[in-house]
Amino acid sequence: MLKPTAVQEQFLQMLNQNQGIVRKVCHLYSRNERDHEDLYQEIIIQLWKSFSSFRGEAKFSTWMYRIALNTAISDIRKQSRKVELSFPEFLPREEADAVDAAKEEQIKQMYSAIARLSEVEKAIVMLYLEDKSYDEMEEILGISNGALRVKMNRIKDKLRTMTKEEAYGT
Amino acid sequence: MELDQLKSIWKESDAAVSNTSAEELDKMLRMQSQSPIAKMKRNLFWELVVVATIYIGTISFYLFENKPGMLYLALMLFVIGAMYVWYYIKKRALLKNIECVTCEVRSNLSTQLVSLEKLIRLYLWLGTFLIPLVLILSFVVGLIFTDNGHFIKELGDKLIYVLIVWVIFSLICTVPMYFVNKWYVNLLYGRHVKKLRQILNEMNETPVQTNKNNNL
Numbered sequence: 337m338l339k340p341t342a343v344q345e346q347f348l349q350m351l352n353q354n355q356g357i358v359r360k361v362c363h364l365y366s367r368n369e370r371d372h373e374d375l376y377q378e379i380i381i382q383l384w385k386s387f388s389s390f391r392g393e394a395k396f397s398t399w400m401y402r403i404a405l406n407t408a409i410s411d412i413r414k415q416s417r418k419v420e421l422s423f424p425e426f427l428p429r430e431e432a433d434a435v436d437a438a439k440e441e442q443i444k445q446m447y448s449a450i451a452r453l454s455e456v457e458k459a460i461v462m463l464y465l466e467d468k469s470y471d472e473m474e475e476i477l478g479i480s481n482g483a484l485r486v487k488m489n490r491i492k493d494k495l496r497t498m499t500k501e502e503a504y505g506t
Numbered sequence: 507m508e509l510d511q512l513k514s515i516w517k518e519s520d521a522a523v524s525n526t527s528a529e530e531l532d533k534m535l536r537m538q539s540q541s542p543i544a545k546m547k548r549n550l551f552w553e554l555v556v557v558a559t560i561y562i563g564t565i566s567f568y569l570f571e572n573k574p575g576m577l578y579l580a581l582m583l584f585v586i587g588a589m590y591v592w593y594y595i596k597k598r599a600l601l602k603n604i605e606c607v608t609c610e611v612r613s614n615l616s617t618q619l620v621s622l623e624k625l626i627r628l629y630l631w632l633g634t635f636l637i638p639l640v641l642i643l644s645f646v647v648g649l650i651f652t653d654n655g656h657f658i659k660e661l662g663d664k665l666i667y668v669l670i671v672w673v674i675f676s677l678i679c680t681v682p683m684y685f686v687n688k689w690y691v692n693l694l695y696g697r698h699v700k701k702l703r704q705i706l707n708e709m710n711e712t713p714v715q716t717n718k719n720n721n722l
Contacts, residue, residue: 377537380531382539382607461509467513478609478610480712483712492508
């Protein structure tokens with residue numbers, strides 16, 4: 337292996353500081369481990385290709401969210417070939433280990449419901465869970481603040497209905 | 507479970523995420539992008555290599571034959587080749603600007619859709635008009651220039667009728683070619699464009715608030 341260049345080292349450092357962003361996008365937009373790894377690799381390649389153009393005008397995390405979500409959402413061909421599953425084939429291990437069985441079941445239901453949302457809704461949910469403000473969400477997604485609020489309310493209702501359906505097996 | 511309750515668990519997972527090592531990163535960066543756009547760019551490059559090899563080889567062969575008919579065939583191929591070069595430059599420019607991964611998601615998708623639609627139109631119309639062009643050029647080369655123009659002299663006044671029949675024949679061939687091209691382009695990009703449009707429509711819609719609890 338060649339010695340990493342200074343730029344590569346800087347990139348690696350920034351990537352590792354924000355690793356969670358990429359991993360979470362991959363969790364939400366993949367159906368299995370293989371998809372997850374493929375998408376992770378694709379996002380890293382896109383981040384690296386764009387790294388030289390990062391001017392620091394936006395926050396690094398905002399820049400990273402944009403690239404990760406653009407890569408995941410644009411990979412439509414791959415998504416359309418996939419079999420539509422009602423339940424994600426994996427649950428993030430680190431999360432599953434940390435909670436008891438009953439809670440894990442609830443989390444699984446929630447993940448399952450999130451997995452059934454549209455690509456756009458998934459992105460909104462993710463940013464919401466990341467505690468991003470609506471201004472930041474607008475900066476990443478390009479959807480107006482007002483529209484995001486309404487969409488978020490709709491998504492919450494939708495998830496509530498879906499998790500209830502899952503819990504009662506309807 | 508409510509979405510808000512998932513927030514804390516979601517945040518905790520950050521700490522558990524393992525770092526990427528320099529070796530892993532190096533390995534990933536050596537791999538090629540598998541995105542549809544990266545694949546389209548690579549395909550275009552290989553298409554150029556194949557077309558250039560075939561055309562240069564064939565044109566050189568016809569030129570070295572050094573017969574009048576062959577020279578015109580070489581010229582015909584050169585005209586079609588020049589059109590391909592124009593198509594290549596146009597398609598490359600479109601593919602170069604087809605995505606902006608660092609832009610807002612909505613504007614990136616919008617750029618992708620516009621560029622893809624332009625690409626489809628280019629493919630469709632060029633593919634369709636290539637048929638009459640090739641037929642007319644073949645007519646010119648085949649009937650007028652081969653055999654030192656002997657055949658054209660034999661036709662005399664009938665040339666105009668032959669020409670009309672040929673043009674009609676070219677048009678008849680062009681119409682089904684348009685539909686064949688349309689079907690093929692749709693097969694290649696139809697689902698992608700449809701899905702892009704669907705995502706963009708969802709992003710562009712301004713929903714009417716019906717929920718009373720708007721205190722997010």
